[in-house]
Amino acid sequence: MGMPSLSIYANELIRDFGAKTLIRIGSCGGMQDRVKIRDVIIAMTASSLSTPSRGIFRELNFAPCADWSLLQSAVLAAEARGVPTHVGGIYSADVFYDERPDLNEQMIRHGILGVEMEAAELYNLAARYGVRALAVLTVSDHLITNEALPAEDREKSFGDMVEIALEAAFA
Numbered sequence: 760m761g762m763p764s765l766s767i768y769a770n771e772l773i774r775d776f777g778a779k780t781l782i783r784i785g786s787c788g789g790m791q792d793r794v795k796i797r798d799v800i801i802a803m804t805a806s807s808l809s810t811p812s813r814g815i816f817r818e819l820n821f822a823p824c825a826d827w828s829l830l831q832s833a834v835l836a837a838e839a840r841g842v843p844t845h846v847g848g849i850y851s852a853d854v855f856y857d858e859r860p861d862l863n864e865q866m867i868r869h870g871i872l873g874v875e876m877e878a879a880e881l882y883n884l885a886a887r888y889g890v891r892a893l894a895v896l897t898v899s900d901h902l903i904t905n906e907a908l909p910a911e912d913r914e915k916s917f918g919d920m921v922e923i924a925l926e927a928a929f930a
């Protein structure tokens with residue numbers, strides 16, 4: 760959970776196990792009015808305040824982005840299922856209980872669809888090692904409406920995201 764943990768898993772999957780395709784599935788907070796609870800977000804890019812790769816990028820603002828072929832396959836799979844899906848930029852935060860409402864406002868203003876805590880570093884590592892990565896997320900809570908999915912609803916609602924990710928992985 761979070762980018763430091765993600766960095767350990769992704770590094771080992773790529774370097775020790777030879778993984779060539781990494782798809783993150785998980786929950787996110789919605790950041791636009793049109794993005795509803797239970798909708799799926801396919802993350803084209805992932806902005807962040809910082810990532811574990813900051814140490815090597817230093818003053819460079821590297822733009823972590825998804826693999827195009829995976830993204831395209833995931834969008835086709837979502838469309839075929841009729842799942843309400845949004846494709847665009849997300850925000851990878853370092854904290855769940857955010858104390859920077861001003862930053863969330865800027866994210867919302869700049870069209871960011873949702874917030875989670877891993878994708879930016881996954882995309883950084885995929886770029887570094889020349890493998891494919893994508894994040895497919897289900898909206899579990901909402902930063903504008905403050906709605907949240909009840910725990911028992913999560914199991915049911917997350918099925919679409921899993922199927923989309925599996926179809927993209929093997930397309």
Ligand code: HPA
Pocket residue numbers: 786787788789852854855874875876899900
């Ligand atoms: N913030 C960060 N990560 C999340 C959220 C959120 O609101 N919801 C699900 N993962």
